[in-house]
Amino acid sequence: MSKIWSPAGVLLAAGAGMRYGMPKVLAHEGDWLRIAVEALHGGGCVDVVVVLGAALVDVPRPARAVVASDWRDGLSASVRAGIAAIPDADAAVLHTVDTPDVGADVVRRVLGAARTAPSGVARAVFQGQPGHPVVVAKRHWPALLASLDGDEGARWFLRQRDDVVAVECGDLATGADVDEA
Template identity: 70%
Template sequence: MTTTAGVLLAAGAGSRYGMPKVLAAQGEWLKSAVSALHRGGCDDVVVVLGAAVVDVPAPARAVVAEDWSTGLSASLRTGLTAVDADYAVVLTVDTPDIGAAVVARVLAAARRSASGLARAHYADSPGHPVVLARRHWAPLLERLRGDEGARPFLAQRDDVVAVQCEDLATGSDIDIR
């Protein structure tokens, strides 16, 4: 039996948005993302906080990236080191139209693949969620720097399954109000 952890990246200050996105829509983005991860197949859901520290909805638990201001890499590092699972599903809080069906589809593709790597695609553009089998966590963590997440790591690989999800969501991240 495999286990899956959801890692929700929600630590940023949201400078272009005008506030931390974890607070957006009176916390509805946060609730929606936690629900998507949990209902999409994640046994454990961790919300990575930083610029704003809030109570997170059940069944999630919060972890704080103390160095969140150094960039996305700090949040991803904090999230991955806080979970113990066979797979991690990484999602960002600023993609509120991504629901459980998207998470489940990308997770299933990763579990079926030899690589254990899968990423949602919307109109042929890569997006979230991203699923990473545990064996990739250490090499990814070694390469994380600054305001980059898993994108450079994934771009170097030819075995990441592209999972078409545009029939379920736009996958758009919201950067401005």
């Protein structure tokens, strides 16, 4: 009997949102947070962690909060905190709180591609433009963590690889990263 695949969602929501004017985890009275948690959980993530930092908030169920105390160091600190919080998962689904039109259908599609891909690494693309979520199988976490620096998340890790499955999701969402209010 094969083991059940158990992916975990890591919602990156620790930043101060300087260009936005406030931490994006607070945007639209917490609607973006709720939408992102629902997308990860509804898309197939058994566990969902919300990485907080600049603003500490109650997270919607079934998510749980993790605080990146070093969040000022940039996105890399959030990814590290999120990965550390999901040691039993088979894959990390990295997602951002500031892509509010990404729903469970996008997460489900990218997870499905990662699960069947030999690399176990997949990312959503929208009309050919890379976006979130990004799925990274557990066997690649050491390389992912070693590649993190400053305000860069998985970007360098993904650029080093030629086996990342690009999953077109432009028919489901724009994947737009909202940086300004």
